[in-house]
Amino acid sequence: MSIPPSPAASAFGRVGVWSRGAALTGEHAARIEVLGYGAVWIGGSPDADLAIAESLLDATEHLTVATGIVNIWKSPAAEVAASFHRLERTHPGRFMLGIGIGHRESIGERYQKPYAALVSYLDALDAAGVPASRRIISALGPRTLKLAAERSAGTHPYMTTPAHTRFARELLGPGPLIAPEQRMVADTDVTAARAAARDFLTRYLALSNYRRTLESHGFTAADLDDGATDAAVDALVPHGTPADLADAVRGHLDAGADHVCVQMLPATDDPAPALEAIAAELELAS
Numbered sequence: 001m002s003i004p005p006s007p008a009a010s011a012f013g014r015v016g017v018w019s020r021g022a023a024l025t026g027e028h029a030a031r032i033e034v035l036g037y038g039a040v041w042i043g044g045s046p047d048a049d050l051a052i053a054e055s056l057l058d059a060t061e062h063l064t065v066a067t068g069i070v071n072i073w074k075s076p077a078a079e080v081a082a083s084f085h086r087l088e089r090t091h092p093g094r095f096m097l098g099i100g101i102g103h104r105e106s107i108g109e110r111y112q113k114p115y116a117a118l119v120s121y122l123d124a125l126d127a128a129g130v131p132a133s134r135r136i137i138s139a140l141g142p143r144t145l146k147l148a149a150e151r152s153a154g155t156h157p158y159m160t161t162p163a164h165t166r167f168a169r170e171l172l173g174p175g176p177l178i179a180p181e182q183r184m185v186a187d188t189d190v191t192a193a194r195a196a197a198r199d200f201l202t203r204y205l206a207l208s209n210y211r212r213t214l215e216s217h218g219f220t221a222a223d224l225d226d227g228a229t230d231a232a233v234d235a236l237v238p239h240g241t242p243a244d245l246a247d248a249v250r251g252h253l254d255a256g257a258d259h260v261c262v263q264m265l266p267a268t269d270d271p272a273p274a275l276e277a278i279a280a281e282l283e284l285a286s
Contacts, residue, residue: 009177009258011064011093013038015249015284017275018068018181018261020044021052026059028272033063035276036284041068041156041181041261045102048075050083050095057091065091068156068181068261069100069138072121073107081128088134097130098156100138103207115143122151136179140164140213142171149176154258157181159210161235162255163217169256179259180252185239186264186274193239196266198227201236237265242277249282 016039017032029040046052046067056065070080080097087095099121101114118137125135137148139155145168148155154177157164168178183200187193204210205224214224214236223232238248245262252260262278264271279285 011038011096012066012177012179012259013064013284014253014259015279015282016041016064016066016179016259016261017271018043018263019271020267021046023267024052024056026055029056029063029065030059031272032275033060034285035279036286037063037275037279039064039066039096039259039261041066041098043068043263045069045071045074048079048083050080050087053083053095054087054090057087057094062094064094064096066096066136066156067098068158069098069102071102071107072099072117073102073110077121077124078128081125081130084130084134085128095134096153097125097135098138099135100156103209105207115147118144118147122147136177139168140209145171153177154179156261159183159204159236160213161217162251162257164213165252165257166255167217177259178257179261180257181261181263182248182252183237183263183265184245184248185237185266186242186245186277187239188241190239193237194230194233197233197237197239200265200267201228201233242274242281245274245278246281249278 015037017037018041021042021044032040042052053065084097101118104111132151133153135152136154136156137152139145139148145155149172156179158181160180165180185193185196223229249260264274
């Protein structure tokens with residue numbers, strides 16, 4: 001699919017890196033920047049003070065730092081807005097505030113009327129002067145995707161495939177930023193790679209919002225039950241050579257993504273060698 005790039009896409013480049021906040025350091029971010037990646041995404045619901053984002057910005061020169069995502073139930077909008085303005089004063093134009101509603105299974109009784117809660121959170125960010133162009137929403141379904149297009153730079157879907165990326169682009173048309181996360185294993189040993197993938201997927205395939213989305217975009221319940229079929233595991237968590245992993249990134253770009261953020265698994269492994277090899281395949285530094 002050939003589409004004009006989103007106005008926000010230039011700040012991100014075509015490819016970035018998604019990592020749990022606990023695994024991110026200034027040294028890691030600086031290496032990502034040198035390899036040619038355009039952005040680093042902080043996962044794991046970073047705190048409202050955004051201190052980790054500040055440390056990554058301090059350690060780099062032009063890398064965009066984004067949250068993937070700040071959880072609206074855990075981080076008050078007023079505190080997040082104050083942190084945004086602090087980062088904007090010291091690193092103007094380099095931070096993107098990603099927000100989302102998280103998961104009913106994790107939030108519990110507070111998880112009431114999530115769409116309305118998200119709208120209220122956006123209202124509070126508006127009131128605090130956080131520009132819509134400097135925030136992005138983790139959206140999966142049509143209603144929230146449309147909200148993301150109307151009230152933010154676009155959407156940062158997690159745990160999706162190119163089929164969902166294509167759906168989002170067809171729904172939103174050109175303009176809104178679509179920046180999906182893509183998890184992958186840099187291992188040509190099929191058995192080991194699938195084991196790492198299944199270990200990762202165990203939690204996510206038990207979450208209702210991801211199951212509902214996957215079952216709406218190419219998977220059946222039987223594909224995803226009991227550890228998932230091999231075919232489903234391979235589709236959700238591609239593995240193989242650097243060329244294979246680069247093709248997984250291109251799958252989202254060809255489906256209409258502006259930017260793809262890669263997450264290397266297992267999270268306990270040093271991602272640097274794989275990130276370097278993928279960057280070379282995609283010619284990110286050229």
